[in-house]
Amino acid sequence: xxxxxxxxxxxxxxxxxxxxxxxxxxxxxxxxxxxxxxxxxxxxxxxxxxxxxxxxxxxxxxxxxxxxxxxxxxxxxxxxxxxxxxxxxxxxxxxxxxxxxxxxxxxxxxxxxxxxxxxxxxxxxxxxxxxxxxxxxxxxxxxxxxxx
Numbered sequence: 001x002x003x004x005x006x007x008x009x010x011x012x013x014x015x016x017x018x019x020x021x022x023x024x025x026x027x028x029x030x031x032x033x034x035x036x037x038x039x040x041x042x043x044x045x046x047x048x049x050x051x052x053x054x055x056x057x058x059x060x061x062x063x064x065x066x067x068x069x070x071x072x073x074x075x076x077x078x079x080x081x082x083x084x085x086x087x088x089x090x091x092x093x094x095x096x097x098x099x100x101x102x103x104x105x106x107x108x109x110x111x112x113x114x115x116x117x118x119x120x121x122x123x124x125x126x127x128x129x130x131x132x133x134x135x136x137x138x139x140x141x142x143x144x145x146x147x148x
Contacts, residue, residue: 015143016102052064
């Protein structure tokens with residue numbers, strides 16, 4: 001049985017108290033820098049659980065050790081054609097729920113090389129400029145409003 005992605009996802013802006021933002025480089029799209037993203041594993045999975053799981057899978061960071069906040073923002077966007085095959089036929093849009101995760105400076109990052117090939121910590125404005133996704137860049141630009 002083919003298992004399609006659920007078109008409900010999270011975007012987690014991981015940052016330090018000094019507003020340095022973690023960006024990771026996609027393995028399947030070199031040069032595509034982004035924050036942690038990922039789809040719900042099941043329809044009834046709480047979004048916070050999705051965020052915690054995706055942060056750990058993609059970076060090795062235990063989100064509950066930091067300060068995880070639901071920013072109460074949603075982005076609805078058209079799924080890039082190159083990734084539509086991952087979704088059921090006819091699914092063209094995804095709803096992304098935005099979270100922030102504050103971690104201490106120097107937090108260790110362990111990437112899954114099948115998903116990401118590199119990471120960098122950048123000041124928030126530079127991180128927004130480096131993102132390939134407009135919704136990701138917009139979320140990072142809102143960071144000062146949501147950070148402690």
